Amino acid sequence: MISDEQIKKLEEKANEIRQDIIKMLLEAGSGHSAGSLGMADVFAALYFGQVLKYDPKNPWMEDRDRVILSNGHICPVWYATLAHAGFFLHEELMTLRKLNSRLQGHPHYRELPGVENTGGPLGQGLSQAIGHVLAGRMDQKDYRVYCLMSDAELQEGQNWEAIMFAGKNNLHNLTAIIDRNNIQIDGFTEDIMPLENLVDKFTAFNWSVIEINGHDMAEIVAAVEKAKTIFENPTVIIAHTIPGKGVDFMQWKHEWHGKSPKADEAKNALHQLRTLGGKIRSEHE
Secondary structure: OOOHHHHHHHHHHHHHHHHHHHHHHHHHOOOOOHHHHHOHHHHHHHHHOOOOOOOOOOOOOOOOOEEEEOOHHHHHHHHHHHHHOOOOOHHHHHHOOOOOOOOOOOOOOOOOOOOOOOOOOOOOHHHHHHHHHHHHHHOOOOOOEEEEEEOHHHHOHHHHHHHHHHHHOOOOOEEEEEEEOOEEOOEEHHHHOOOOOHHHHHHHOOOEEEEEEOOOHHHHHHHHHHHHOOOOOOEEEEEEOOOOOOOOOOOOOHHHOOOOOOHHHHHHHHHHHHOOOOOOOOOOO
């Protein structure tokens, strides 16, 4: 079980990642705010909660766990996390979306250490993750594969082909983590193309299903560790998150799906994150 001290450190790391996301998006002048902020806790738990097997000094070691980001538009949270984990220099984060930068608006396979897939069109990441799982079986490797996905991309048919395939073939070292934030670019998912009941749907396709609060570090780490003990079928973790988490004027606003903050908005957002919503005094004041 994760300790209170570990939880506090993970929460602090997630907050640092959120601050970097705001700075990156401000500098870039474009990008995706809501989903990136909403998944900071999950990324912090994966990379700093002793969950993943990785080595930033040897990023392509054969036995590493693989992380696939299907909803590539939230790559600012991945880039920031990788920088904090030591995969590349922190100052490179400010080159997001700039010409000739390694940090493009969607991830590019192996352009950066730790980036395992090229993202862009939604609905393809799970199929890519399955490819990694099958390659591991062929090579007799025991690494795990984690596929981070949005909820709205489950409106894509390719996902359900992949879900059926993984369930049928008992790909037990595959864990999908769905960012269930209920928004997409033009509204709420349940208004545009309802997804529920996701638990019943995945169960019907022979997946183990775990539902969590995607901002509770103990729940995130416990869910991923539980998935490691399941050998009958693949596991999906449905992480209920708040889009724009930590910044009150972004939270639950689908308008911030693909929008970056202006200077005054970024200043406000950073103040909220640095003061934990006004609960503490910021060292920057």
